[in-house]
Amino acid sequence: MSSDMKTELKKGSWSAEEDQKLISYIEKYGIWNWSQMPRFAGLSRNGKSCRLRWMNYLKPNVKRGNFSKEEEEIILHSHALLGNRWSAIASKLPGRTDNDVKNYWHTHLKKRAIIHNRVPQQTAQNDTNPSPECKADNVEETRQFDNHTAYVSESWFTFDDYSPSSSCTTTIKDHDGQFTGEYHEAGSPGTIDDLQLFWDQLCPVQNLEIPNNHLDAFTDPLSQESYNDHTINSYNIFNDDLYNTNILPHP
DNA sequence: AAATTAATCAACCGCGACTGT
C-alpha cells in the first residue's frame, strides 16, 4: 500500500493500551521531544496529541472530579483579573489543567461572571486635569447572585509619568432592579505581581514592560506609603464586605 | 419508550513565542 497508509496517524479518543504505552515510555525515558517520542514509544500519534493526553490526563497529580467552592471562587476572581488566560488561572489551582478550567468556566461559571468589556487605550474622558498622555482602560462586569446583581465599572489610568491608578465603582441592585448599595475605591496596585498584572492588562497589545522609573519608585520603601490603597487588596476587602453583609454567600 | 435537545468535556487546530542553526 501507499506510504500514506503506513504513516497515517491515529486521532480521537485514547485507548487504555495507548495510555499505557505513553505512561511506560515517559516513566522509563522521560519527556525529551514530543514530536519524536511517539515512534519510539510505539504510538501512531503525533506529538501534540501525546503531549495533550499526558498533560491533561496521564500526568501524576492531575485532579479529577468536581470543583470545590474555593476553586470556583479562585477561577471567578482570577478570570475577572486575567480574562481568558486559562493557563495562568490553572496555575493557581494545583492539579487542575488549563483545559479543565476552561471547560468548567464555559459550562458552569460563565453565567455567574458574564460581561467583561475591555476598551483599551481610550483617552480618558472625565479626568479633571486631562493630560494628552492620559490613557484609560475601562472594564465593565456584571455578576449575578441569587438575590442581587453587581454592576462593576472599573477604569485604569496611566499618565505621562507612567504612574498607574484605578477607579472602581460597584453598584448592587436587587431582583427588581432597586438600588441597594454602592462601593467605590481608587488607588494603585499592591504587590509587584499586581503591578505587572496591572500593566499586562493595561497594555496587552503593546506588550509593554513595567517602566523602570515606576518600578524603582514602587520598590523604594520610602514611597511604599503612597501605594497603600491597593486596587486588588481593595477588591478583596470589597468581597469580604459583601460576604459580611450576606450579599454574597460565604465561600 | 422513543425522539429531541442540552450539557459536558476530551481532543483537535491554528497561531505565536522561543530556540537553535
Next chain:
DNA sequence: AACAGTCGCGGTTGATTAATT
C-alpha cells in the same frame, strides 16, 4: 537575518451522555 523545529496556549469542534419533551 532567515528559516525550521518545537512547544504551549486558547478557540473551537464533535462524540458521548444526560435531561427533557
